[in-house]
Amino acid sequence: KNEVEQSPQNLTAQEGEFITINCSYSVGISALHWLQQHPGGGIVSLFMLSSGKKKHGRLIATINIQEKHSSLHITASHPRDSAVYICAVLSGGSNYKLTFGKGTLLTVNP
Amino acid sequence: AAGVIQSPRHLIKEKRETATLKCYPIPRHDTVYWYQQGPGQDPQFLISFYEKMQSDKGSIPDRFSAQQFSDYHSELNMSSLELGDSALYFCASSLAQGDEQFFGPGTRLTVL
Numbered sequence: 001k002n003e004v005e006q007s008p009q010n011l012t013a014q015e016g017e018f019i020t021i022n023c024s025y026s027v028g029i030s031a032l033h034w035l036q037q038h039p040g041g042g043i044v045s046l047f048m049l050s051s052g053k054k055k056h057g058r059l060i061a062t063i064n065i066q067e068k069h070s071s072l073h074i075t076a077s078h079p080r081d082s083a084v085y086i087c088a089v090l091s092g093g094s095n096y097k098l099t100f101g102k103g104t105l106l107t108v109n110p
Numbered sequence: 111a112a113g114v115i116q117s118p119r120h121l122i123k124e125k126r127e128t129a130t131l132k133c134y135p136i137p138r139h140d141t142v143y144w145y146q147q148g149p150g151q152d153p154q155f156l157i158s159f160y161e162k163m164q165s166d167k168g169s170i171p172d173r174f175s176a177q178q179f180s181d182y183h184s185e186l187n188m189s190s191l192e193l194g195d196s197a198l199y200f201c202a203s204s205l206a207q208g209d210e211q212f213f214g215p216g217t218r219l220t221v222l
Contacts, residue, residue: 030208041147041198041216048210086152096207097143097155097166 003027004101006087012107019074021104023087026068033098034061034072035086043086046072077108112136114203114214122220123191131186131217135203141165142184143211144176147198159184160207191221 005024013019023032031050037043047054047061049070054061058077063070074081084105088098115134123129135142141160145153155168159178170176173191178184188195198218202211 031210033211035213041218043153043200043213043216045210045212088153090208096141096204097158097168098145098153098202098211099155100152102152 003099006101006104010105013077015110017077019077021072021085023070025089029089031090032070033088037084079108079110082108116201116214116217120218127191129188133184133201139203141204141207143202145200193221196221
């Protein structure tokens with residue numbers, strides 16, 4: 001079982017829809033990253049959070065440390081949001097490497 | 111704002127050759143991380159440096175070595191290249207260990 005599980009693996013939506021991507025992890029963490037990767041490879045950091053909720057534009061990320069679960073929400077989705085969204089956790093202690101989920105491929109159709 | 115710079119962006123090598131990948135972190139970031147992403151795979155941690163010292167090591171083959179220099183840039187040296195080394199190699203930097211990591215555009219290495 002992977003330490004970081006994402007669902008769904010693939011998601012297709014119509015422009016304007018509300019999107020939710022989920023991430024569950026099985027290890028203790030100090031923080032969780034949500035990353036965006038476009039075709040061609042570049043990775044962009046969207047959020048890093050260790051508690052509560054963060055919002056940036058149409059993106060909202062929440063985390064529940066007790067339940068070891070995080071969600072990424074996209075409001076009013078747009079075709080340019082089409083990308084792979086990756087959840088990655090920082091285990092903490094003296095270990096600062098990221099452990100990645102398998103990613104969720106989001107396709108937003110016009 | 112300045113971002114993480116990686117060079118080269120693309121590299122094609124033959125089997126058994128060597129390759130050197132470079133990473134220039136965001137100014138004032140003293141921590142650098144290297145990740146390898148194989149085709150269709152999620153990124154895997156290779157190695158990290160903090161203040162020019164190796165701080166953590168992941169699934170990095172013995173054929174690979176890396177270091178961080180006095181100006182905080184880092185180089186990943188890969189020798190005796192194998193077909194399986196073909197991947198996207200990302201460098202990330204953070205202001206300090208445990209802080210948010212910012213990724214470079216990656217170097218796509220193809221081994222023929």
